[in-house]
Amino acid sequence: MTKQENYFRATDFGVPEWIPIRVSLMPATWAKYREALEEIVMEFPFIFGEHLPGSIGFDAFDGTYNEGEFTDAWGCVWKNVAPGLDGMVVGHPLPNRRDVRNFEPPTGIVGLPHGFMFMRLYYLRGFEQLMIDFAEEPPELQMLIDKVLEHNLMEVDALVKAKPDMAVFGDDLGNQDFLPIHPQKWRKYLQPCYAQMYAKCHAAGARVYMHSDGHIIEIIDNLIEAGVDILNPQVGANGLDHLARVAKGKVAIDLDLDRQRFPFWSPAHIEAHVREAVEMLYAPEGGLLLYAEMEPDVPLENIRAMCETLMKFKDFDG
Amino acid sequence: MQNYDELRECVIAGKKAQVAELVRKHLDEGKTAKDVMDNGLIPGMAIVGKKFQEGEFFIPEMLMAARSLNAGLEVLRPLLEASDVKPVAKVLMGTVKGDIHDIGKNLVAVMLRGGGFEVIDAGVDVPPDKFVELARENGADLIGLSALLTTTMPSMKDTIDAFQSQGYRENVKIMIGGAPITQEYADEIGADGFARNASYAVELAKKLLGVAA
Known part of the structure; x- marks a missing residue:
């Protein structure tokens, strides 16, 4: 069985031979x-594939990972002070509600980067302004959501063509x-x-994989209703017991192991x-995948330990 | 004479215009600005904090309440200044060096202001020495350090060390917070306390400074 076949057996509750495992190394970690x-x-190599020495440009970061400021296709201004890690939006093109009325999303295909819907709303408005919008529910809130969604639907059409x-x-x-x-x-406006x-x-025949940082326990059922097939939730923000209660067996969980602790753990x-994660979430039919993201503050011995541990537990069978 | 129930309810409900109007009404009836603030506005915001802790309120409701409280404080401010009423304490808030995330820091500042604290916002990506400098300049009683990333948590220790090395640590209490922060980490780096969100930060600030809750 290929890794891909096994991966989709896990996501589809089709009795995988092993638990799919993945380790991500941030550019700053390299x-x-x-x-x-x-x-x-x-x-x-089971985790990372065959790797040729020298094939990685240790300091060659993609655009957004570079230090400095840039403006994205939506007019949001990003700033990065930590090369090799994610930046954040510091300039919001729609600080006033009236700006929403004349706003035009990008007309072409610009991709669906991380932060494509809810985050895009506050990238555009600013976080506090968006929260006040959600409190007051002016027509501009739905107007903005509709505009972002309309663009995103066009992006999805382009995405699924392949x-x-x-x-x-x-x-x-x-x-x-x-x-x-x-x-x-959330259910009214975003679901x-x-x-x-x-x-x-x-x-179009594609499974839906969705990552979300943060506490989402109360809306996992709604994400499943919305069509999420594989969910990538954080352990630390949600708790294994809660994830087992609301998500196990209902949606495939690509568990974002607790990266907030990796730098400090032995x-x-x-x-x-x-x-603990495997014992709580494993089921022979599948539905569990394991993911570990390594930031530059994780000691090398912990990165190695995570790889060894994942290799050990990928064959867990109860 | 009215009691403050209606004023508190309007703060909780985020009714900005009504809060300003009720504050004026209480003043017209002879209440002092300090009394309206201490017994009307701030207790209203404290209930908002409780509702947030209990999952009844979310950020929009918290911010609406804070705006209504500010509307009341705007009316009171000239009177408070004229009668030399001091804030509960001065808090210097900032996101530590290397980190430009400000959502958590801003929410804590909102809730602290709602608790009667004066908040000096140092901004984001604040170097350790800058914290010390601003604390001295402003006479801050409490320092609030925020970090979202594990990679910037060491800047919290660097900041505390800067207060220590510059001989100003005894003048301030230091609390820390942010997504990856734990009480264990606060203890390890010598912070005086850790708050897991904006609402708890107000309780912690009062506890650290010995202010009645």
């Missing part, structure tokens, strides 16, 4: 550890331990947006964490 990280990558097996989306819906807006308002986008994916902690 820039810090360089050849030493390359050694680890070459030790674990008939992918899976369409990948990322939008951080939660704060660390709460949803920013009431779940009822229909995701549902329309994801329906197009399903119609290898033994890492193993205990993965063991």
Whole structure:
């Protein structure tokens, strides 16, 4: 069985042979550890694939990972003070409600980057302004949502033309331990947006993979209703027990292992964490995948420990 | 004479215009600005904090309440200044060096202002020495350090160390917060406290400064 076949057996609850595992290395992590990280990558070809020494440009960051400011296709101004990590939006093109009325989203295909719907709304308006919009519910709120959605639907149409097996989306819906807006308002304003986008994916035969940082427990059922097939939630913000309660068996979970703790844990902690996650979320029919993102502050020994641990637990069978 | 129930309810409901109007009404009836603030506005905001902690209120409701409270404070401000009423304490808030995330920091500032604190916003990506400099300049009683990223958490320790090395640590209490922060980390770096969100930050600030809740 190929890795891809096994991956989709896991996402489709089709009895995978092993738990799919994935480790992501941020550009800043490569820039810090360089050849030493390359050694680890070459030790674990099952995780990283075959790697040719020297094939990574340690300091060659893609555009948004570079230090400085840039303006995206929506007119949002990004700033990055930490090369190799994600920046954030510091300039919002629609600070006043009246700006929404004349706003025109990008006319061409610009992609669906992380932060395509909910985050895009506050990238455009500013976080506090958007929260006040959700409190007061002026017509401009729905107007803005409609404009962003209309563009996004066009993006999805373009995305699914290639008939992918899976369409990948990322939008951080939660704060660390709460949803920013009431779940009822989320269901009223945002769920229909995701549902329309994801329906197009399903119609084209693509599974829907969605990443969200933050606490989303109260809306996981709604994300499933909206068409999410594979959810990538954070352990730390949601809790394994809550995820087991609301998501296990209902949606495939690509578990975002607790990267907020990786820098501080020992290898033994890492193993205990993965063991606990697997024991709580594993089912023989599938529905569990494991993901670990490594920032530059994670010690090399912990990166290696995570790789070893994932290799050990990928064959967990209860 | 009216009691403050209606004023508190209007703060909680985020009714900005009504809050300003009721504040004027209480003043016209002879209440002092300090009394209206301490017994009307601030208790209203404290209930908002509780509702936020209990999951009844979310950020929009919190911000609406804060705006209504500000509308009341605008009316009171000239009177408070004329009678030399001091804020509960001065808090210097900032996101630490290397980190430009400000949503959490801004929410904490909103809630602290709602608790009667004066908040000096140092902004984002604030170097350790700048925190010390601003604390001295403004006579801050409490320092609030925010970080969203694990990679910038060491800047919190650097900031605390800067207060220590510059001989100003004894003059201030320091609290920390942000998505990856834990009480264990606060203890490890010598912070005086950790708050897991904006509402708890007000309780912690009062506790650290010995202010009645």
